[in-house]
Amino acid sequence: MKVPIKALLIDYGSGNIRSAAKALERAGFEVLVSSDPAQVAAADALVIPGQGHFRQVMEHFDASGFREPLLEATQRGVPLLGICVGMQMLFDSSSEAPGLAGLGLLGGHLERFETGQNPVPQMQWNTLEPVGDSPMMLDLPCNPFAYFVHSYYVSLDSEIDSGAITDYGLPFWSVVSKGNIHGTQFHPEKSQAIGLKMLENFRRFAEKN
Amino acid sequence: MKLVPSSVRFLKCARLERMITKRIIPCLDVQDGRVVKNVKFFENHRDAGSPLELARAYEAQSADELVFYDITATHQGRKLMLEVASQVAESVMMPLTIGGGVSTVEDFRSLLLTGADKISVNSSAVRDPELIRRASDHFGAQCVVLSVDAKKRSSGIGWTVHVGGGRIDTGLDLLEWVERGQALGAGEIVLNVMDADGTQSGFDLGATRAVAEAVDVSVVASGGAGKLEDFYDVLTIGKADAALAASVFHFGTLTVPQVKAYLRSRGLNVRDG
Numbered sequence: 001m002k003v004p005i006k007a008l009l010i011d012y013g014s015g016n017i018r019s020a021a022k023a024l025e026r027a028g029f030e031v032l033v034s035s036d037p038a039q040v041a042a043a044d045a046l047v048i049p050g051q052g053h054f055r056q057v058m059e060h061f062d063a064s065g066f067r068e069p070l071l072e073a074t075q076r077g078v079p080l081l082g083i084c085v086g087m088q089m090l091f092d093s094s095s096e097a098p099g100l101a102g103l104g105l106l107g108g109h110l111e112r113f114e115t116g117q118n119p120v121p122q123m124q125w126n127t128l129e130p131v132g133d134s135p136m137m138l139d140l141p142c143n144p145f146a147y148f149v150h151s152y153y154v155s156l157d158s159e160i161d162s163g164a165i166t167d168y169g170l171p172f173w174s175v176v177s178k179g180n181i182h183g184t185q186f187h188p189e190k191s192q193a194i195g196l197k198m199l200e201n202f203r204r205f206a207e208k209n
Numbered sequence: 210m211k212l213v214p215s216s217v218r219f220l221k222c223a224r225l226e227r228m229i230t231k232r233i234i235p236c237l238d239v240q241d242g243r244v245v246k247n248v249k250f251f252e253n254h255r256d257a258g259s260p261l262e263l264a265r266a267y268e269a270q271s272a273d274e275l276v277f278y279d280i281t282a283t284h285q286g287r288k289l290m291l292e293v294a295s296q297v298a299e300s301v302m303m304p305l306t307i308g309g310g311v312s313t314v315e316d317f318r319s320l321l322l323t324g325a326d327k328i329s330v331n332s333s334a335v336r337d338p339e340l341i342r343r344a345s346d347h348f349g350a351q352c353v354v355l356s357v358d359a360k361k362r363s364s365g366i367g368w369t370v371h372v373g374g375g376r377i378d379t380g381l382d383l384l385e386w387v388e389r390g391q392a393l394g395a396g397e398i399v400l401n402v403m404d405a406d407g408t409q410s411g412f413d414l415g416a417t418r419a420v421a422e423a424v425d426v427s428v429v430a431s432g433g434a435g436k437l438e439d440f441y442d443v444l445t446i447g448k449a450d451a452a453l454a455a456s457v458f459h460f461g462t463l464t465v466p467q468v469k470a471y472l473r474s475r476g477l478n479v480r481d482g
Contacts, residue, residue, distance in 0.1 A: 019299070051352070121427075123396065124229070129222075151350070190303055190326065
């Protein structure tokens with residue numbers, strides 16, 4: 001029997017993480033929800049949730065003491081998944097909070113959707129178009145739908161190896177993968193069967209790691 | 210490594226041009242932990258089942274979101290709503306909106322902690338518009354839904370905002386109110402036109418379109434869904450981004466897949482589950 005993969009769902013005060021915890025369990029992880037940075041060292045995989053304003057979320061994260069242990073673990077190759085603003089935090093910076101440093105694990109900057117064309121925030125199901133061979137995108141049906149809620153997006157010139165692109169007036173990275181670092185702009189825990197499949201893909205990636 | 214994605218797109222699947230996907234949203238009124246639905250405002254309640262069973266059924270039907278509206282007035286009932294919300298959020302993997310009786314940032318916090326994604330405010334925002342700003346600053350515009358009950362003015366020109374389940378005309382102009390709500394930080398508007406609500410004679414297309422043209426955020430049309438064409442009309446003529454309905458779904462007059470198949474047949478993009 002396989003040893004279950006222990007995922008640490010980082011609780012740094014970003015609000016609801018129960019749905020994410022349940023969904024990760026459903027995807028086969030053994031889930032530990034903790035606000036203790038000391039737990040990072042023992043985790044097989046790390047998940048950063050996040051919703052709300054980039055500045056508040058980033059400041060909460062830094063105040064929680066997770067930044068250093070997280071960066072250290074990702075350097076060791078521990079698989080990391082960022083969800084929604086948790087994914088945005090992986091980048092250098094965001095127009096939502098100019099001057100504030102993100103985690104800088106992925107090179108790039110978040111821009112805001114322009115108003116006037118489509119509703120902002122984007123609040124809908126939208127399709128993912130795979131780019132390259134991200135382990136997150138394995139075995140998905142054609143044109144899979146995921147549930148998006150966001151006003152800021154990862155622009156195409158970001159430093160991403162593979163993932164998926166979504167169109168909302170303009171194309172942006174909706175799934176990002178680079179080595180052991182992964183992220184989804186949408187909420188897999190709210191995206192029904194597609195979301196579950198992607199969390200399972202993340203588990204498989206962590207198993208191989 | 211910098212990629213130019215247009216040259217590296219991995220075209221395993223036929224590419225679809227669909228940036229905008231219309232949402233179909235069942236709404237469940239909850240009282241003391243059970244789902245009820247007024248056939249018309251102020252009339253008898255009919256019990257349409259357990260919140261959890263209905264949520265699972267709607268998830269299986271690929272409903273795009275679920276809305277729970279707490280119509281309980283008592284403190285005890287409110288606590289039941291929190292339990293219902295947590296149970297549902299743990300059991301289904303889909304977006305949930307909770308509304309009803311939310312009047313403080315603390316109310317937002319406790320509902321968001323159950324696993325709800327969006328919280329809707331109605332009368333409390335009319336009484337205290339700054340609630341929208343406070344909630345939006347704390348939790349982000351994406352989770353603040355401004356729900357508005359509107360009725361046509363007796364003059365026949367324009368609409369005013371009503372509160373207290375439609376009993377009280379605030380005199381506020383509908384369009385001014387939704388514009389202000391957006392400026393204060395609401396991330397979505399749910400418009401319930403009370404002249405149409407519960408009648409199953411169609412959404413109010415004029416009011417919905419006027420609101421959709423007045424704001425940049427998503428507009429969810431509510432109240433009046435009876436037949437397939439009503440959904441199509443409000444998502445096209447009414448310019449709504451989503452349509453919300455209760456009775457037609459709860460009592461099986463229409464199913465979500467049936468509505469989506471119809472919309473697709475008429476050329477609208479919907480999620481196929």
